[in-house]
Amino acid sequence: MSELTKLTIAQARDKMAKGEFTAVELTEAHIQAMAAKRNLGAYIVETPDLAREQAKASDLRRQAGQAGALEGIPLGIKDLFCTKNVQTTAASRILEGFKPQYESTVSGKLLDAGSVMLGKLNLDEFAMGSSNMTSYYGKVTNPWKSKADPAKKLVPGGSSGGSAAAVAARIAMGATGTDTGGSIRQPAAFCGITGIKPTYGRCSRWGVVAFASSLDQAGPMARDVRDCAIMLGAMAGHDPKDSTSAPMAVPNFEAALTGDIRGLKVGIPKEYRPDGLSDEIQKVWEQGIEWLKAAGATPVEITLPHTKYALPTYYIVAPAEASSNLARYDGVRFGLRVEGSSLDDMYKKTRAAGFGSEVRRRIMIGTYVLSAGYYDAYYSKAQKVRRLIADDFKKAFETVDVILTPTAPSAAFGMDENTDDPVTMWLNDVFTIPTSLAGLPGLSLPAGLDAAGLPLGLQLIGRPFDEETVFKVAGVMESAAGFTATPEGV
Amino acid sequence: MSLDKAAVRAIAELARIEVRDEELDHLAGELSGILHFVEQLAEVNTDGVPPMSSVADLTLPMRADVVTDGGQFAAVLANAPDGVIEDQGGFFTVPKVVE
Amino acid sequence: MIIQGDTGDWEIVIGLEVHAQVISNAKLFSGAATAFGAEPNDQVSFVDAGFPGMLPVINEKCVEQAVRTGLGLKAQINLTSVFARKNYFYADLPQGYQISQYDMPIVGEGTLLIDLPDGSTRAIGIERLHLEQDAGKSIHDMHPSKSYIDLNRSGVALMEIVSKPDMRSPEEAGAYLTKLRTILRYLGTCDGNMQEGSMRCDANVSVRPVGSTELRTRCEIKNVNSIRFVQQAIEYEARRHIDVYENGGEIKQETRLFDSVKGETRSMRSKEHAHDYRYFPDPDLLPLVVSQDLVDSIKATLPELPDEKKARFMAEYGLNAYDAGVMVAEKEAAEFFEGVAKGRDGKTAANWVMGDFFATMNSDAKYTWTNPPVSAENLGRMIDLIKDGTISTRLAKDVFIFMVESGKDPATIVEEKGLKQVTDTGAIEKAIDEVFAANPDKVAEVKAGKDKLMGWFVGQVMKATQGKANPGMLNELIAKKFKE
Ligand SMILES: [Mg+2]
Ligand SMILES: [Zn+2]
DSSP states (O other), rough: OOOGGGHHHHHHHHHHHTTTOOOHHHHHHHHHHHHTGGGGOOEEOOOOHHHHHHHHHHHHHHTTTTTOOTTEEEEEEEBBBBBBBBBOOOOOGGGGTOSSSSOOOOOOOOOTTOEEEEEEEEEEEGGGGSSSOOOOTOOOOOSOSSOTTTTBBBBOSSSSHHHHHHHHTSSSSSEEEEEESTTTTTHHHHOOEEEEOEEEEEEEEOOOOOTTTTEEEEEEESSSSSHHHHHHHHHHHOOOTTTSOOOOOOTTTTGGOOSTTTOOOEEEEEGGTTOOHHHHHHHHHHHHHHHHHHOOEEEEEOOOTTGGGGHHHHHHHHHHHHHHHHOOSSSSSSSSOOOOOHHHHHHHHHHHSSSHHHHHHHHHHOOOOOOOOTTTIIIIIHHHHHHHHHHHHHTTTTTEEEEEEEESSSSSSSSTOOOOHHHHGGGGGGGTTTHHTTOEEEEEEEEEEOOTSEEEEEEEEOOOOOHHHHHHHHHHHHHHHHHOOOOOHH | OOOHHHHHHHHHHTTTTTOHHHHHHHHHHHHHHHHHHHGGGGGGGGOOOOOOOOOOOOOEEEOOSSOOBBHHHHHHHOOOOOOOOOHTOOOOOEEEEHH | OOOEOOSSSEEEEEEEEEEEEEEOOOSSSSSBBBOOOOTTTTOOHHHTTOTTTTOOOEEHHHHHHOOOOOOOOOOOOOOOOEEEEEOOOTOTTTTTTEEEEEEEEEEEEEEEEEOOTOOOEEEEEEEEEEEEEOOOOOSSSSSEEEEEETTTTTTTEEEEEOOOOBBBBHHHHHHHHHHHHHHHHHHHOOOTTTTTOOOOEEEEEEEEEOOOOOOOEEEEEEEEEEEHHHHHHHHHHHHHHHHHHHHOOOOOOEEEEEETHHHHHHOGGGOSSSSOOHHHHHHTSSOOEOOOHHHHHHHTTOOOHHHHHHHHHHHHOOOOOHHHHHSSSSSSHHHHHHHHHHTSOOOHHHHIIIIHHHHHHHOOTTOSSSOOOOOOOHHHHHHHHHHTTSSOOHHHHHHHHHHHHHOOOHHHHHHHTTTBBOOOHHHHHHHHHHHHOOOOOHHHHHHHOOOGGHHHHHHHHHHHHTTOBBBHHHHHHHHHHHHH
């Protein structure tokens, strides 16, 4: 394995600036690595030719003195971002062969910053899942292995499972993810990498296949906090094409990594210790608190009383929006069409064949909770509880600057586990969903290993549009944790 | 709320997803389980709480009335599943609809 | 209107939903053009075609047009309104939902005065006006087994204007549509062209026994494309309801289509599915907030509307209600009239505009308001020439025709054609003398008491002066001559 793929984005950036190697060399190393690790199933489509072309152009730009913030950095793009002339599927059969004639704002900004696209990363179908097992294009395997049972295939988490696996396996220096209820943070935790879901409105949703519009946020997934800060700086920014995009300037996130968190108050929500939370998670969380204390921050116990209701709220709001967002997949203008005897017959056959079972299930739940006679009891009720959940955070942030919680209730689990009952699977997101409902920034970073040698993540939650504090605290924790473990073969 | 087979069939119809009869029992059980799970919200007192549709603390931005898009029928039709440009004059097609 | 059935008298209850296409350059939520008649699918953005990841951004002009229309309908403007998704599947609805407004429309209750044939008016309540996007167009007759879809219209802004169920006859429904179209055109918010589909009407019709106040089951007749057809459809539908009730049947609430060839309504097969639109606030759009300042500034630019104009024409120009109503029905006609009438006698102006001018205007399609047969200025000057005695009303008819033919101003025509009225007493007397000298027998008859022949003399002298003699003077001088 090439030394080049072991670098972080910041290291590669600085070395290329010094002329130690070129974008073409860096890209080629990643193309080789990507091909060697196809068994992970991380990519749906590899675009090596495009990547080589872009790397060449990048080197020319650098020679011309026009290097961008991510000049020559090879990235993977979650296959939920529309990429011009490159197949975009959302991991669904219903979009097989779809080649958008437009580029999403976020992937376009990354290209504008000089990055190179290695390919389109696998995910749960339409970003619905926490295991990356619902993709029509195959499951993604977590590059980490349990010491207790090395033969067991583990899930990478989801929905940005391909992104997390690719970054962990060093077959992309960084990747885009999207997070609707934890889809950046939970796979980042499962794969031992760092990922941040920024504040809702920080990154444009334009050109990202919609799952639940009021929750969806794009964000970076990378090897460390600094790389996430660099990537987010390139991805974020006001987009007049997205009416929910915040008209705010993008701070220099990298500059926020001062290492100084003295005097900061860190909220520790008491509701995030549900019965049956594993001792190991509990331990790493307490460890995290100690690190922050040692760095001069003050832990403060806080209460987020409606935490328990976040999951049921999410599983009304997200499917409701999804049921409407996914109505456009009807076999008429793009994607799969299964012919039928009538228009309705075509719709029904196309959508039955095109959507997998989890997507169909969520569309049906969403359809039901919006339907006549049930709207008030389900949808409207959930929207009210959502406000209570958001208000809990608002109140907490009157006294604290950042909140620390575990990212997920367990380490990565086996592909054969948790699959019978959808609700059990959903419990994976119990710590990430409240943040999504409140639209707040949430970052997951690796904080340690469990007894089986699998990474465990901690989550930092910030005030709206205060990613800088989140990055600053994350940087301190990262140094304290000194997490250097890598999956086997890296 | 427990859903019976007829209810599941009606929802599937509304969502335009074909469901085979033999799937109905299983789906009814699954969907009922989910509904049962989310119904715990009933215990939350939400009197006087306004529904929250968006966390974005903004009002709707507007654009000027200027033509900036369109004039690209080939791109619009490029992914059409029923090959449309040459033989059918730039239309999408669907099975014939009788009004 | 009362319909006599076999069991008694019935009255019709009508409410109208009008979809009026907003005049704007670009669509409601995308930058594609709205112009009529483009090649299929060429005025389509990826937003309009419902492509993955596409998002709506609202066009401020469309919002202003809705506010403007609301003000024109004397309606409540809601400073905060909300866009909702109306979910249903149809071939020409690319997103699988229509972005519309549901429980919080931009415009609330208002009023529209309809003008009835006897010159009276009646107030019809406006329930609401909301903004929404149009669907595309399905074409069913181009292929034996397929329908074709053109999305050019998809996403064009519509104002859905919903009346209260206040109309009681097809005539009132027609008067409502006519008046609404007039107001929209005055405001410049919709061109009101029903043939091109920029104004479409759905009629909700039910009947009830006279004296009853219940609202019985209504049927909605969709997308009728002329005022005449709306009236026919209502009439047919009301009689159908009465027949069903009188035969012991029940009306089921449904959507129906009007077949203008057969003059019938029929159930719409494509709408057989149970309706459950699952409205919810569109999460891609935030609440639409318009400021009171904006509303006020739009208010300041409202033109004088037909009702006010009509009242002013009656007060200022002495027109009766009927004439004033005719004159304000089209904004351009009203402006033309005013161009003619300003500073002149209103009734004379109205007679000329409604008479010779409208007749000529309607005689040839080449005449339009931008290319009228005669300019308001020239018509006004012609009336001045009548007033100052240069020409008689009779001569004016010829002058008018010459103006239409040549486009010249009336004074020039009078000059060139020598149409100046003869007011010189000597010249007229000379002509009278000649006629008298040539017809001594008839002079004798008149003098013997046959007064009816007086008119013949007038005619003869007029002929001898090529119609140019001042008719008043002529009459006077002939009478004087006989008394001699
Ligand atoms: Mg309607
Ligand atoms: Zn409508």
